[in-house]
Amino acid sequence: MPITPERSAGPRYRLDRITAVPAIIGEHKDFLLIGGLAGTAKDLAALTDDGPHYYGLAGAMGAAVMMGLGLALARPEKRVLVATGDGELLMNVGALATVGILNPPNLSILCVDNGHYGETGYQKSHTCLGVDLEQMAIGAGIESTCSVEKAADIAAGARMLRGSNGCCFVLLRVKPTDGPKLRRLMNPADARVRFRLGTLGHT
Numbered sequence: 001m002p003i004t005p006e007r008s009a010g011p012r013y014r015l016d017r018i019t020a021v022p023a024i025i026g027e028h029k030d031f032l033l034i035g036g037l038a039g040t041a042k043d044l045a046a047l048t049d050d051g052p053h054y055y056g057l058a059g060a061m062g063a064a065v066m067m068g069l070g071l072a073l074a075r076p077e078k079r080v081l082v083a084t085g086d087g088e089l090l091m092n093v094g095a096l097a098t099v100g101i102l103n104p105p106n107l108s109i110l111c112v113d114n115g116h117y118g119e120t121g122y123q124k125s126h127t128c129l130g131v132d133l134e135q136m137a138i139g140a141g142i143e144s145t146c147s148v149e150k151a152a153d154i155a156a157g158a159r160m161l162r163g164s165n166g167c168c169f170v171l172l173r174v175k176p177t178d179g180p181k182l183r184r185l186m187n188p189a190d191a192r193v194r195f196r197l198g199t200l201g202h203t
Contacts, residue, residue: 002117036064036084038119046180062092072107100141139171144168
């Protein structure tokens, strides 16, 4: 018997990602950006106009945090921001332990949690059923964390993404609604070359 997709989350999920994600990131050119799958990849592509300082993943579920960690270690002079979703992060939540141990001061993680797997039909994810990814980040040893659930929380979350002395983790809870609709660059080889040119200036 087919399962009807549910798109209702609890009262914690009140923000609209289309406005909340740009508000919490602010000036995107201050970061090298890694976007997780589906919703967050589109969030960042829309925010940056698919710019050369942004690399969005496709078909690599669970890889966003580790890719951002490697980038932060390789480019310590740059601020790196990973924006990932709850489903994508749950696929490789152990990555938070490695981040917590290495604690690069230039790495910020933004988890856009809508409580659902938006890529596959809005089935409920574990976070909608009580799993708290901020608490997992704390348990992994990430000292600077916060949860953003309402508009009044966004400013504090934005400050944390930019001002932490060590790695930080910000959980942004949003309604399970669709994000920006756009066609983004989906060829990984082309995206790699563009990102390398945008960050290093040569191939």
